[in-house]
Amino acid sequence: QRGVVIIGAGHGGSQIGFSLRQDGYDGPIHLVSDEPDLPYHKPPLSKAYLKDASQDVQILRAEKAYADARIELALGRKVEAIDRQARAIRFADGATLSYDRLVIATGATNRKLTIAGHDLAGLHSIRTRADAAHLREAMQTAGDIVVIGGGFIGLEAAATFAALGKRVTVIELAPFILGRAVSPVVAAHVDAEYRKLGIRVLTATGIERLEDDAGKVKAVRLTDGTTVLADLVLVGIGAVPNDALARDAGLACDNGIVVDEMLATTDPAIFAIGDVANFPHAHAGRRVRLESVQNASDQAKHVARTIMGKLEPYRETPWFWSDQGHMKLQMAGLSFGADRHVRSGALGEPAFSVYHYAGDRLLAVDSVNRPGDHMVARRLIAAGISPSDTDLAEGPDRLKSLIG
Ligand code: FAD
Numbered sequence: 001q002r003g004v005v006i007i008g009a010g011h012g013g014s015q016i017g018f019s020l021r022q023d024g025y026d027g028p029i030h031l032v033s034d035e036p037d038l039p040y041h042k043p044p045l046s047k048a049y050l051k052d053a054s055q056d057v058q059i060l061r062a063e064k065a066y067a068d069a070r071i072e073l074a075l076g077r078k079v080e081a082i083d084r085q086a087r088a089i090r091f092a093d094g095a096t097l098s099y100d101r102l103v104i105a106t107g108a109t110n111r112k113l114t115i116a117g118h119d120l121a122g123l124h125s126i127r128t129r130a131d132a133a134h135l136r137e138a139m140q141t142a143g144d145i146v147v148i149g150g151g152f153i154g155l156e157a158a159a160t161f162a163a164l165g166k167r168v169t170v171i172e173l174a175p176f177i178l179g180r181a182v183s184p185v186v187a188a189h190v191d192a193e194y195r196k197l198g199i200r201v202l203t204a205t206g207i208e209r210l211e212d213d214a215g216k217v218k219a220v221r222l223t224d225g226t227t228v229l230a231d232l233v234l235v236g237i238g239a240v241p242n243d244a245l246a247r248d249a250g251l252a253c254d255n256g257i258v259v260d261e262m263l264a265t266t267d268p269a270i271f272a273i274g275d276v277a278n279f280p281h282a283h284a285g286r287r288v289r290l291e292s293v294q295n296a297s298d299q300a301k302h303v304a305r306t307i308m309g310k311l312e313p314y315r316e317t318p319w320f321w322s323d324q325g326h327m328k329l330q331m332a333g334l335s336f337g338a339d340r341h342v343r344s345g346a347l348g349e350p351a352f353s354v355y356h357y358a359g360d361r362l363l364a365v366d367s368v369n370r371p372g373d374h375m376v377a378r379r380l381i382a383a384g385i386s387p388s389d390t391d392l393a394e395g396p397d398r399l400k401s402l403i404g
Contacts, residue, residue: 003028004307005089005099007079007245012274012296013105014039014060017071019304029071030097032089034078037129038063043293045132046156047323051163053136057129082249084267101269101307104246104257105300108239108275108291113148117210122217125235126153135234142232143167146220148207150177152322154236155190159325162197169200169228171220176203181320182331183341183354186366190324197325202228239291241276254278256289261313263303271306273299282315283363283381284334292320317382319374330374333364333381344373344392353377355392362386372396379403 004020006013009031017029033039040057049055066073074097081090088096110125112118124135135157139145145161147154150172161168170177177194178187191201206223210233219227241256252258252266256278263271263279274296278289298316305312322329338356345352351369355362355377362385365377376399380387383403391398 001027002098002100004101005030005097006103006105007032008105008107009033009039010107011293012300015297015300016103016304018069019301021069023304023308031071032074032077032079035128036076046126046153049132050136050157051160082245084249103303104272105274106242106276108241111238111240113235115207115209120210120212120217121215123233138232144229145232146228146230147234149236151236154234155324157234158199162199171205172203173206182366185343185354186368243276262306263299263314271303273303284336290318294319317378319378328369330367332374332377335364338363342392360386376400
């Protein structure tokens with residue numbers, strides 16, 4: 001029996017084997033990762049792990065749990081190719097591993113800078129434990145840090161750098177930080193809070209090149225001709241899906257591996273989940289590729305059920321969190337197509353939520369330091385319940401009562 005082979009042991013890949021066992025699967029399970037570490041939590045890499053040099057990564061499960069569940073781990077082994085004819089994956093040394101079902105959970109890679117100076121020493125990005133360890137070491141001696149890109153990961157790190165007493169500048173090309181991911185009200189709030197912390201936030205700002213001193217970055221030259229001093233640069237300009245294996249194997253790819261509502265690729269024996277999967281989203285009515293722990297974990301559970309013959313379309317409500325200094329941002333649902341945005345809580349309050357509607361239909365809720373709102377929002381969206389403006393004005397107890 002060939003069994004199930006999983007490529008990538010991040011949040012998605014490492015979940016599948018356990019879900020399969022829970023659902024009664026008895027065949028062989030192989031979990032392959034090109035990283036040498038036991039699967040670990042990625043979110044702390046830009047949060048607690050960065051802040052506290054005594055912290056180690058938090059593993060997702062102890063090694064014994066894999067053995068107990070009869071999940072064969074192959075760590076530090078990069079998969080080089082998928083042979084769909086032979087139903088096998090191939091490693092660099094020529095060794096192969098055969099499958100009945102293959103799950104691709106290869107995640108994403110940080111997008112690289114292409115401007116002059118992109119290859120200087122002193123440039124960092126965070127994706128793996130190794131990246132974060134390298135950055136944590138280098139930042140000890142850095143005084144001036146520039147974060148290129150005002151996305152979640154870069155901004156989380158910026159808050160940490162500032163808390164450690166560094167002079168921090170965030171440079172964002174778009175007119176707002178967190179441009180595509182949260183409502184403008186939330187982005188403006190985070191921007192204002194960061195300025196209060198002494199972080200310089202330069203929006204609508206282009207970069208011409210990075211300047212160096214003997215091969216090491218020393219400043220960032222902006223398109224307006226000014227420069228910002230930097231002895232360390234963190235690049236956080238988004239991620240691209242690791243879909244090359246699938247592409248080379250002839251599977252349809254378009255901003256990630258194209259899967260159907262069951263998360264199957266164009267080869268029914270192969271599934272793709274997590275950051276690498278481009279899937280039709282049931283509520284949003286369009287294809288999306290999401291980068292979140294919830295998405296990777298829920299899709300893993302779903303594919304396990306599908307492999308066990310329980311065929312249902314994937315319909316989980318997406319949610320996401322980000323810890324920005326003293327602010328906990330939590331997002332539920334997807335706000336594509338929203339035409340109305342209702343804010344709860346008075347302007348200027350440090351804790352509030354923004355409710356996104358298309359007409360009367362609630363699509364998504366962004367919360368700042370309101371975990372209670374977030375939990376209720378997830379349940380409202382999953383149940384397809386849309387509170388009226390009066391319900392929102394009445395507050396959390398009213399919203400809770402709608403769920404019943
Ligand atoms: P990953 O967890 O990225 O795992 C993919 C694995 O596959 C990697 O180990 C990779 O090396 C391996 N791989 C790739 N190619 C091959 C190959 N050819 N052969 C073998 N192995 C291969 N999400 C949140 O919800 N909240 C947060 O606060 C948050 N913070 C984050 C902070 C950081 C610094 C990062 C990097 C991510 C954060 N995320 C957060 C996103 C979240 O971690 C990802 O969405 C999640 O890890 C995706 O899971 P995955 O299984 O799809 O991929």
